[in-house]
Amino acid sequence: MNLQTQNSNIAVMDADSHLEARNIHVWFKERHVLSDVSLHFPTNSVTALIGPSGCGKSTFIRTLNRMHELIPGAGLAGSVYLDNEDIYAAGVDPVTIRLRVGMVFQKPNPFPTMTIKGNVLAGLRLSNRRTRDEDELVESCLNRASLWNEVKDRLDAPAGSLSGGQQQRLCIARSLALAPEVLLMDEPCSALDPGSTRRIEETIRELSSDMTVVIVTHNMQQAQRVSDQTAFFLAEEGQPGHVVEFGSTDNLFSSPNDPRTEDYVNGRFG
Amino acid sequence: MNTRQVAKGDRAFFAVSTAAAFFTMSLVFAVLIFLSIRSWKTFSEQGLAFITGSTWDATSTPGTFQILPMLVGTLVVSILGLIIAVPTSVAVAYFIEYMAPPKVAKIATSLIDLLAALPSVVIGLWGLYVLIPHAVTWSKLLSTHLGFIPFFRTDFDNAQGAPFIAGWTVAIMIIPIITSVSREVMGRVDKELVSAASALGGTNFSTMRRVVLPTAKSGILGGILLGLGRALGETVAIFFVLNLVFETNWYRVLEPKGGNVASLIVSKFAEATATEISALMAAGVVLFVLTLIVNMIATSIVQRAERKMAS
Amino acid sequence: MTTLELLPRPKDAAPWRNRSKSLLTKIALASVLPVVLAIAIGKAFGIPGPITLLLVFLPLQLLASGLAALSTRGKRGVADSQLNVAVLFATTFVAIMLGSVLFSVVSFGLNAISPHFAYQNNVYVTSTTSLEYGGAGHALLGTVLVVGLAALIAVPVGIAVAVYLTETRGRFRGPVRFFAQSMSGLPSIVAGLFIFAVFVSTGISRPAGWLASSALVLLMLPTVIRMSEEVLKLVPGDLRSAALALGAPQRKAFFLVIMPAAKTGLVTAILLGIARIVGETAPLLLTMRVNPNTNVNVFSGDMSTLPTYIFAFLTAGFDTGRARSWAAAFLLLAVVGLIFGTARAISAKSIKK
Numbered sequence: 021m022n023l024q025t026q027n028s029n030i031a032v033m034d035a036d037s038h039l040e041a042r043n044i045h046v047w048f049k050e051r052h053v054l055s056d057v058s059l060h061f062p063t064n065s066v067t068a069l070i071g072p073s074g075c076g077k078s079t080f081i082r083t084l085n086r087m088h089e090l091i092p093g094a095g096l097a098g099s100v101y102l103d104n105e106d107i108y109a110a111g112v113d114p115v116t117i118r119l120r121v122g123m124v125f126q127k128p129n130p131f132p133t134m135t136i137k138g139n140v141l142a143g144l145r146l147s148n149r150r151t152r153d154e155d156e157l158v159e160s161c162l163n164r165a166s167l168w169n170e171v172k173d174r175l176d177a178p179a180g181s182l183s184g185g186q187q188q189r190l191c192i193a194r195s196l197a198l199a200p201e202v203l204l205m206d207e208p209c210s211a212l213d214p215g216s217t218r219r220i221e222e223t224i225r226e227l228s229s230d231m232t233v234v235i236v237t238h239n240m241q242q243a244q245r246v247s248d249q250t251a252f253f254l255a256e257e258g259q260p261g262h263v264v265e266f267g268s269t270d271n272l273f274s275s276p277n278d279p280r281t282e283d284y285v286n287g288r289f290g
Numbered sequence: 291m292n293t294r295q296v297a298k299g300d301r302a303f304f305a306v307s308t309a310a311a312f313f314t315m316s317l318v319f320a321v322l323i324f325l326s327i328r329s330w331k332t333f334s335e336q337g338l339a340f341i342t343g344s345t346w347d348a349t350s351t352p353g354t355f356q357i358l359p360m361l362v363g364t365l366v367v368s369i370l371g372l373i374i375a376v377p378t379s380v381a382v383a384y385f386i387e388y389m390a391p392p393k394v395a396k397i398a399t400s401l402i403d404l405l406a407a408l409p410s411v412v413i414g415l416w417g418l419y420v421l422i423p424h425a426v427t428w429s430k431l432l433s434t435h436l437g438f439i440p441f442f443r444t445d446f447d448n449a450q451g452a453p454f455i456a457g458w459t460v461a462i463m464i465i466p467i468i469t470s471v472s473r474e475v476m477g478r479v480d481k482e483l484v485s486a487a488s489a490l491g492g493t494n495f496s497t498m499r500r501v502v503l504p505t506a507k508s509g510i511l512g513g514i515l516l517g518l519g520r521a522l523g524e525t526v527a528i529f530f531v532l533n534l535v536f537e538t539n540w541y542r543v544l545e546p547k548g549g550n551v552a553s554l555i556v557s558k559f560a561e562a563t564a565t566e567i568s569a570l571m572a573a574g575v576v577l578f579v580l581t582l583i584v585n586m587i588a589t590s591i592v593q594r595a596e597r598k599m600a601s
Numbered sequence: 602m603t604t605l606e607l608l609p610r611p612k613d614a615a616p617w618r619n620r621s622k623s624l625l626t627k628i629a630l631a632s633v634l635p636v637v638l639a640i641a642i643g644k645a646f647g648i649p650g651p652i653t654l655l656l657v658f659l660p661l662q663l664l665a666s667g668l669a670a671l672s673t674r675g676k677r678g679v680a681d682s683q684l685n686v687a688v689l690f691a692t693t694f695v696a697i698m699l700g701s702v703l704f705s706v707v708s709f710g711l712n713a714i715s716p717h718f719a720y721q722n723n724v725y726v727t728s729t730t731s732l733e734y735g736g737a738g739h740a741l742l743g744t745v746l747v748v749g750l751a752a753l754i755a756v757p758v759g760i761a762v763a764v765y766l767t768e769t770r771g772r773f774r775g776p777v778r779f780f781a782q783s784m785s786g787l788p789s790i791v792a793g794l795f796i797f798a799v800f801v802s803t804g805i806s807r808p809a810g811w812l813a814s815s816a817l818v819l820l821m822l823p824t825v826i827r828m829s830e831e832v833l834k835l836v837p838g839d840l841r842s843a844a845l846a847l848g849a850p851q852r853k854a855f856f857l858v859i860m861p862a863a864k865t866g867l868v869t870a871i872l873l874g875i876a877r878i879v880g881e882t883a884p885l886l887l888t889m890r891v892n893p894n895t896n897v898n899v900f901s902g903d904m905s906t907l908p909t910y911i912f913a914f915l916t917a918g919f920d921t922g923r924a925r926s927w928a929a930a931f932l933l934l935a936v937v938g939l940i941f942g943t944a945r946a947i948s949a950k951s952i953k954k
Contacts, residue, residue, distance in 0.1 A: 047610040055605050086617070087489055092392070095614035108616040111624065113674045115491050123489040129482040133504040146500055147491035148677055191486070198491060259605045303852035304769055310761030311777045314822060318780050321787070321795045321819075328798040381691035389688060404941050405699050407873075409880020411908045412930045415915060416702045419709075419923070431652055462698050469695075495680035516786070523788025525883035526912060552790045556886055567802070574794040578787070585786030589779060 038063040038232045039084060039121070039202050040101045045260075046079055046088070047095030054079055055260040057098075059251055061202070066224060066233040068243035068269065071253030072289070076261025077236045078126075080253070081204050084234065085121035086114040102202070119147055122200035126207040128187035130179035130194070137175040139190055143198040157197055165193035166223050185216025192223060203227060205235040209242065221246050240285055244273055252281045321578065329572035331565070340572060346536050348558075348566040355569035359538040361576065363453060363549020367528060368521035370457025370543060375465045376514055382465070383472035383510075384498065399473065406466035414530040417459035422531060425455040429544045444544040451533030451546035459531050460524055464517035471513025475506040475595070508595035515588030522581050525552035551577045624673055631669035635661035662686050703934075710931025713924035719932060723893035723905070728919040737929045739895040740910035744936070746899045747810050747889075747906055748879050751817035756871050758818075759825030766826075767833040768855060778830075785823035792819040793884030801888070808889045810899030813906070816884035824874040832866030833859065865951035872944040876937055882908035907933045 037060040046054035054076040061067050069077040082088040084100055086107060099106045107117045130139045140158045144151060151157050158175065162168040167189040171182070179190060188208055195203060205224070209217040224233055224246045237243050243250050250269045255261035265272060265281045276282045283289055326333075333340060336355055343356030382402070386395045429449030436442045449455065479502050487497040503510075528550050534557060535547040555570045562570060613619075620628075639661055643653035666686050670678035713732055721736035762781065766774050796816040800806045836859050844854035860867070885906055891913045892903035905913075911929045914922035 045608065045614075047614055050610050052607045052610070055608070085489065087485065089615070089617045090485070090488060095610050096616060097611060097614050110616075110619040110621045111673070113678070114617065115493055115674075115677060118489055119491040125482065125486060125489075127482060129480070129486045131483060131486070131501060131504075133501075133507075142487075142500065143490035146487055146493075146496045148493075148496060148680075194490065256604075258607070260607055262605055300851045303855070304771075307761045307765040307769060308771055310758045311765035311771065311773065313758065314762050314784070314826070315773070315777050315780045317819060317822075318784055318787075321791065324795055324798045325791070328802055378691040378695050381688045382695050385688050385692045389685070400945060401699075404938065405702075407876040407880070407937055407941060408702065409882070409908060409930075409933055409937065411880060411882040411911050412706060412934060413702065415911060415926055415930050416705050418915065420701060420705045427649075428651055431649055435652065462702065465695055466699070493677050493681050495684045496677075498684065519786035523786070523790065525788070525790045526886075526908075530915065552788060552883065555790050555794065556883060559887055571794055571798060574788075574791045578791045581786050581788050581791075582783060585783045586779075588786070589782040593779075593782075 037061060037101075038065075038103065039234075041080075041084065042099050042101065044080065044083055044098035044100070045096065046076065046083065048091070049093040049095075052260045053255075055262045057253075057263050059263065059266060061232050061234060062248075063232055064228055064230065065249060066228045066235065066247045068247035068250045069234065069236045069253060070238070070240060070243050070250060071261075071284070072255075073238075074261075075253040075255040077251075077253045078206050079261070081123075081206055081234060081236050084202070084204055085123055086117050087123060089114070115147065119143075119198055120200055121202040121204060122195035122198060123204045124188070124191050124195055124206065124208050126210055128184055128191055128211065130182070130187050130190050132178065132180045134179060135176045136171050136179055136182070136190060139179045140193050140197050142194055147198070161193040161196045162190075164196055164223070164227065165189045166219055167193055183216075185212045185219070188212060188216065188220065189223065192220070196227075200231065202232045202234065205233065207236050207238060210238060217242070240273075240287075244269060252276075252278075252284060254280060254284070318582075322575070325571050325575045325578065329568050329575055332569045332572040336569075336572075340569075341576060344536055344538055348563060348569075353565050353569075355566070355572070357549075357551060357554070357573050357576070359536050360534070360549040360551045360554045360573065362538050362540060363532075363534075364522055364551050364577070364580075366453050366539070366541070366543065367456045367460055367532065367548065367550060368518055370453060371460035371464055371521045372514065372518060374458060374461035375468055375517060378461075379465050379468035379513075379517075380472050380510060382469045383476050384502075386469075386473050387476045388494070388498070388502075402466050402469050402473070406470050408463070408466070410463060410524060410527040413459060413463050414527040417455070417462075417527060418530040421459060421462075422450060422455060425458055426450055429454055433544050441541055442544055443542060446545050449544045449546060451531070451548065452544050453532065453539065453548045454543040456528050456532040456548055456550070457543070459527050460521045463524060463527055464520050467520060468510075468513045468517040471516060472506070472510045475509030475513070476502060478509075479505045508591050512588050512592035512595060515584055515591065519581050519584045519588065522584065523552060523577065525556055529553040529556055627669040627673060631665040635665045659686075659690060662690075706927065706930050706934050709924075709927035710934075713928040714931055718928050722895045723910075726893065726925075728917070728921060730921065732921055732924055732928075735925075737905075737907060737910050737925070737932060739892070740905040740907045740929065741932060741936075742895060742897065743810065743904045743906040744879060744908075744933075746897065747813045747885070747904070748817065748875060750811060750814035750899055751821055751878060752871065752875055754814070755818045755821040755825055755874065759822050759870075759874070760829050760867065762822075762826045763829035763833055764855065766830050768851065768859070781823050781826045784819070785827070787819060787823075788883075789816075789820055789881050790883040790887070792816040793887035795819070796884070797887050807901070808887075808903070809901050810889055810896075810904045812888040813885045814899065816888050817878045817881060820881060820884070821874045821878045824877050825870055828870030828873060829867055832863045832870055835866065836862045865947050869944045869948045872940050872947075876940045876944070879936055879940065880908055880933055882912055885909050886912065907936070 039061040041057055041059050044057040057080055071077050083096060088094050088096060099108055131142055134142060137158050140161050141154060159168060167186060170186060182190060209220055227233060247269045250272045251266040252264045253261055254264045265276060265278045273285050276285060332355055335352060339356050341361060342358055344358050345354045345356050347354045386398050426449050429452060432442045433444045483501055484497060487501045532548040532550055532553060533546045534549060534554060537547055539545060539547040551573050555573060558566060558570055635658060639653055639658035642657050663683055663686050666682040667679045670682035718736035720738035722739035723735050726735035765771050766778055793816050796812050800812055801808060806812060840858055840862060844858040885908060890903040891905045891909050896902045896904040907929050911926045914926040
């Protein structure tokens with residue numbers, strides 16, 4: 021069953037949407053970089069955003085937790101609904117949104133001045149919240165990010181002593197400590213080796229049992245392995261970035277509606 | 291071409307640069323050695339009392355030369371300067387790097403760098419004619435309303451020449467220095483870390499406290515020590531606004547009784563006898579050792595911070 | 602297939618700037634009320650201005666901003682609001698102080714200065730001489746000569762040390778860097794004492810310009826070394842290896858390739874080193890004596906410089922003397938500003954390239 025929007029190639033799965041972007045446009049200074057993006061993210065689904073570099077997928081993902089506005093010159097039109105409430109409505113504190121919608125960045129960026137444990141608890145400290153049992157929280161978050169066994173004996177070591185892949189899993193654990201409902205991941209594996217990548221993909225599958233995940237990726241195999249639905253972004257010469265096609269991952273990869281999608285998923289460009 | 295010739299030319303090139311390097315390195319020792327030789331007479335005649343006593347008498351023979359009040363005064367003025375300068379400098383650095391619009395930040399940055407090169411004699415001139423009238427009023431207010439706090443108690447009507455005013459003057463001198471260093475290290479904090487903090491629900495305040503300051507901490511500390519070094523060795527700016535009195539004043543900052551090693555040297559030097567010059571050289575040695583320690587600590591902290599940031 | 606249009610940015614493309622009416626009211630209240638209240642309380646109880654500012658206005662402003670933040674963003678907004686108020690308050694304080702320094706020098710200086718001040722000397726000037734006569738021309742010349750001689754020594758030595766630190770594999774690079782940096786904290790008065798101890802106490806020379814220059818060398822060296830080292834480090838390694846790969850000896854690689862590449866940076870380093878010493882006063886007071894007359898010989902005789910000129914008139918303590926000090930301070934600040942501006946312009950130009 022397909023729900024049609026302005027773009028006939030955009031199909032949405034039939035489920036409650038947890039997070040929903042409606043008609044998002046983005047400008048940087050006067051430059052229009054993203055046009056009319058409307059996507060629905062059902063509860064506990066994994067959505068992959070694919071497309072060549074510079075198509076606006078990383079920009080888009082930052083509009084979902086109000087990180088976009090921190091970039092100087094950023095502009096935005098449209099709305100994003102989280103549990104049917106507009107996160108851009110006047111009077112909404114962006115901090116409350118970022119606590120509910122977590123984010124993992126492209127480059128692993130643990131806080132170098134903190135220990136491993138300190139990094140997991142950084143979100144609590146930064147948002148001035150407390151938990152009853154810190155050790156338990158640290159263990160459960162590291163476990164869910166499948167890092168616990170590797171670091172349980174050196175929780176007080178500086179975060180910089182970990183390998184790149186471990187650092188990225190630490191960043192995931194750090195986000196999980198705030199118990200977000202949605203986790204945004206901006207090319208989380210692009211700086212990692214295949215082994216680390218595989219482990220993070222496993223983590224993503226596990227996380228999706230109780231949270232909604234949106235992941236930007238360059239890697240089409242990765243999109244196929246981890247996601248339920250996929251959106252294909254494209255910015256053609258002299259045009260702003262936009263969504264060419266959106267639908268279930270299986271459909272989009274096996275029988276794309278748009279020739280451009282077909283070319284891209286078959287590796288003919290990008 | 292003859293390879294031996296090439297090597298010879300290069301050898302001369304390296305010899306010159308090596309010689310310059312050793313010359314520079316030896317200067318620090320030369321300063322210490324020469325001043326120590328010239329002041330040996332004072333150290334041996336006055337003994338430890340040189341730094342623990344409070345009398346300066348050049349008229350009698352052999353003369354008594356003791357600088358405790360000047361040493362204490364130097365420390366008091368420098369600490370007062372830091373108390374005023376450190377919070378304000380860090381605040382201004384934060385303002386420039388994290389609050390101001392880019393254009394304002396750019397102008398403020400060059401202005402601060404320019405002011406860091408402001409001649410101290412100009413600050414002294416300003417302190418003497420512009421700051422003192424205001425500072426005297428402030429001191430009066432402090433002593434009448436907060437006189438119950440030991441620091442602000444005074445038995446004098448007028449605070450002209452008090453350590454408080456000298457500390458304020460020194461603060462104005464070192465604010466640009468500390469701000470300049472703090473701004474630089476705050477600006478070098480990885481923007482990715484600041485983004486990460488925002489994404490974790492950090493507010494401006496918690497991001498500054500948990501991420502920016504811990505990362506920039508050692509750099510800022512280096513800047514503070516640099517400012518302290520300048521404050522300890524500052525001469526003319528203090529000379530104009532501070533009364534030099536040979537009576538140790540540990541903490542009553544509003545009483546016009548101060549001391550300062552560098553100012554002492556300037557004020558006595560022109561008419562000094564040979565023995566007094568030796569005593570002033572000795573005072574210089576003490577001051578130099580004090581600032582050298584502060585600067586070596588500062589240098590090693592900053593170099594370690596730079597290495598850490600680079601890795 | 603449809604082509605998407607590039608749309609112009611609408612005016613309201615920043616929803617995060619949208620503020621509800623109630624929020625705007627709160628912001629307006631939080632910025633106006635403390636001022637009004639502080640003035641009222643200060644007047645009512647006759648509290649002096651500075652105390653009102655610090656002990657009435659500042660707490661009221663912190664409270665008002667805190668309350669406004671609490672009602673709009675909850676508890677976590679409070680700390681942010683206090684941070685903003687504290688930072689803006691401190692920044693204003695610094696701006697007023699440093700602004701006052703600049704303003705005083707410019708306004709008092711312009712009051713007392715006239716074109717002849719920059720070239721006439723001070724012979725026959727007494728406390729009763731009107732400002733129409735005499736000037737600091739001799740002191741300006743003295744500054745140029747003394748600082749020029751200092752730069753003449755400090756620049757080659759400083760750059761040579763920087764070469765040692767960047768171009769050689771000398772074993773003592775660590776200690777050299779460490780001592781050079783430690784020297785940057787050498788109190789200027791100690792530099793003066795040192796030169797006095799070496800040359801005057803030993804009877805080698807009477808106080809003279811070149812002794813002052815020697816003292817200034819000690820103060821200028823660390824700046825030149827540090828900045829030149831940074832500049833030389835910025836020269837790409839490829840350029841260096843390319844020159845060496847062509848068979849150039851290292852000294853030629855340096856003079857023909859590296860030095861030209863780092864030229865503008867080195868000039869900036871020299872200028873900033875000069876800016877650092879041009880206003881130095883304390884060492885000059887010990888190593889040379891003021892002279893109301895013009896002297897162009899840095900190797901003998903008394904000579905004035907701008908800082909010692911200011912110092913002498915300040916300690917003289919009469920009204921026209923004070924005016925002359927301000928005028929000379931203005932001249933000195935103009936010199937520092939000129940050096941600084943040139944350094945900025947040069948480095949800005951090289952960045953553009």
